[in-house]
Amino acid sequence: MVRTSLIILTRNEVSGMKAMLSRIPFTTVDEYFLVDYRSTDGTVELARKHKIPVVAQRHPGRAEAFRIAADNARGNYLIFFSPDGNEDPSDIPKIIRLLKKGNDLVIASRFLPGSRNEEDGQTFKWRAWANMGFTLLANLLFNRGRPYVTDSINGYRGITKSAFGKLGLDAQGFAVEFQMTIRAMKAELAITEFPTLEGPRIGGQSTSYAVPTGLKFVYYFLREIFIGV
Ligand SMILES: Nc1nc2c(ncn2[C@@H]2O[C@H](COP(=O)(O)OP(=O)(O)O)[C@@H](O)[C@H]2O)c(=O)[nH]1
Ligand SMILES: [Mg+2]
Numbered sequence: 001m002v003r004t005s006l007i008i009l010t011r012n013e014v015s016g017m018k019a020m021l022s023r024i025p026f027t028t029v030d031e032y033f034l035v036d037y038r039s040t041d042g043t044v045e046l047a048r049k050h051k052i053p054v055v056a057q058r059h060p061g062r063a064e065a066f067r068i069a070a071d072n073a074r075g076n077y078l079i080f081f082s083p084d085g086n087e088d089p090s091d092i093p094k095i096i097r098l099l100k101k102g103n104d105l106v107i108a109s110r111f112l113p114g115s116r117n118e119e120d121g122q123t124f125k126w127r128a129w130a131n132m133g134f135t136l137l138a139n140l141l142f143n144r145g146r147p148y149v150t151d152s153i154n155g156y157r158g159i160t161k162s163a164f165g166k167l168g169l170d171a172q173g174f175a176v177e178f179q180m181t182i183r184a185m186k187a188e189l190a191i192t193e194f195p196t197l198e199g200p201r202i203g204g205q206s207t208s209y210a211v212p213t214g215l216k217f218v219y220y221f222l223r224e225i226f227i228g229v
Contacts, residue, residue, distance in 0.1 A: 004096055005075035006032040008052070009065050009082045009155075014041045015203025020083040021050060028093050030075055035065045041204070062155065063169065063176035070164045079158040085202030086118065087156045094194055095158035104163040104189035105180070108196035109151035111135075115195035126210065134178065134217050141225065142185040149191055152181040153217075156196060163189055174213045175220040182224045 006029040010017065026032055033053040036044055037060050047054050055072050057065055070078060077099045081087055091108050098106040110117035111132065119125035135152040143149060155177050164180075166187060171179040184191050 002030040002074040004029040004077045005073035006079045007069040008034045010034055010039055010043045011037040012039045012041045013083055013204050014043045014046055016084040017043055017046050019202045024089045025092050035069050061173040063171045063173055066176050076161050082155055085199050088197050091196055098192055099158050103192045104160050105184045105191045106158040107151055107154055107193045108156035109193040110198045111150040112195040116197045118198045138182050142182050153178045171220050174208045175216045178217055179220050186229050
């Protein structure tokens with residue numbers, strides 16, 4: 001029986017994949033596959049060489065990748081992992097444990113005591129500050145009276161397939177995690193976090209550019225207000 005599905009999200013991530021392959025605890029999940037958007041750097045070939053099934057994505061964006069992943073996954077628990085170096089693969093069993101305990105959404109947080117985020121040690125932590133601002137607003141508007149969520153946008157997370165289906169996520173690109181968190185708050189799902197250690201990117205390049213991504217966040221945030229509960 002397939003209960004846990006590990007989904008690896010890639011868009012030209014061959015260096016990170018090479019570094020992560022031996023560290024991903026594949027034996028702790030029931031199935032795993034890659035959702036890849038048109039990588040041209042050997043990511044897909046590397047995955048195939050290691051017998052990792054590949055689902056090819058036609059339209060770009062993490063949101064689209066999440067939806068394709070949920071359509072293809074056979075498990076009740078979906079774990080999203082990005083092999084770009086930022087995410088610590090040894091957290092995967094923690095996410096599974098917390099889902100199996102009955103949580104609907106489990107987020108690896110870069111802002112809880114004991115965690116680390118990529119910008120720690122820098123004077124200007126633009127990304128972290130923007131994240132904290134969006135996260136504060138999401139909590140104030142949509143999460144009243146419930147435990148504070150500290151990292152509403154981290155992509156490193158797990159969710160039950162049924163919760164994923166209920167949320168009807170229709171965001172585009174990098175806003176999907178933020179929309180997922182807000183809608184989980186609105187639906188009063190059980191959300192929990194645990195501290196994670198964010199590592200530096202390994203090779204490749206981020207395609208999340210601060211200004212367009214930030215504007216998307218503002219748009220989707222306002223949209224959630226207008227849509228209502
Ligand atoms: N499947 C899929 N993965 C993507 C897409 N865009 C980015 N990714 C992956 O998502 C992860 C995070 O992307 P990245 O650009 O590093 O964003 P950042 O971590 O927020 O800077 C990486 O593993 C990327 O390879 C996409 O359109 N489809
Ligand atoms: Mg990243």
